[in-house]
Amino acid sequence: MPKVSEKYLENRKNEIAKAAINVFAKKGYSNASMKDIIKEANVSRGGLYAHFENIDAVFIAALKYDDALQVNRLSISDPKVSLLLQLNAWIDKAVLSVQNKKVNLVRAKSEFFLSHDIEEVPYLRERHDQLSKNIQRLVKIGIEKGEFKKQIDVNSFAELLISMIDGVMLHQHYQYTSNPNLSAVLNHMHKAIENILI
Structure with missing residues (x-):
């Protein structure tokens, strides 16, 4: 199995966080699910859970991504x-x-x-x-x-x-x-x- 670079993993995590923003914007935090994130990010269940253990972790990543845009x-x-x-x-x-x-x-x-x-x-x-x-x-x-x-x-x-x-x-x-x-x-x-x- 080929080794994946840290940069690739970080980019993939950011792509998922960016996609999650769309889900949270549409459904809010309370109604969003990991299944919604999987669908929006076009990632497998294993691919999502490799980066995030639960919906809270995804939300924090989405929040950090959004905050990075706002800080500027x-x-x-x-x-x-x-x-x-x-x-x-x-x-x-x-x-x-x-x-x-x-x-x-x-x-x-x-x-x-x-x-x-x-x-x-x-x-x-x-x-x-x-x-x-x-x-x-x-x-x-x-x-x-x-x-x-x-x-x-x-x-x-x-x-x-x-x-x-x-x-x-x-x-x-x-x-x-x-x-x-x-x-x-x-x-x-x-x-x-x-x-x-x-």
């Missing part, structure tokens, strides 16, 4: 553009991603996060801490550059912003309101953030 969005892309505008653009992309039903993990994330303890799944805290650090870093740079107020509690601001984004995304996904005006919600969010930072 919160960066200072243009030093000539104000940090507030860049932060607002990142918020808009994050919130508006809920409209892409094919790869939207909002429902699956909420189901998974509510059904698992942070102690059981350390990655949940890691991903939150990483996002918080990225937001804090951007705000600290804004303070150093004189764009933002000096007396901002960057940790509390990061936690508030994450909660606001999560709340708006959940609200939009589950469509609790009969007349969702996402533009108006985002405008109010931008004004609140501006009042805190400037």
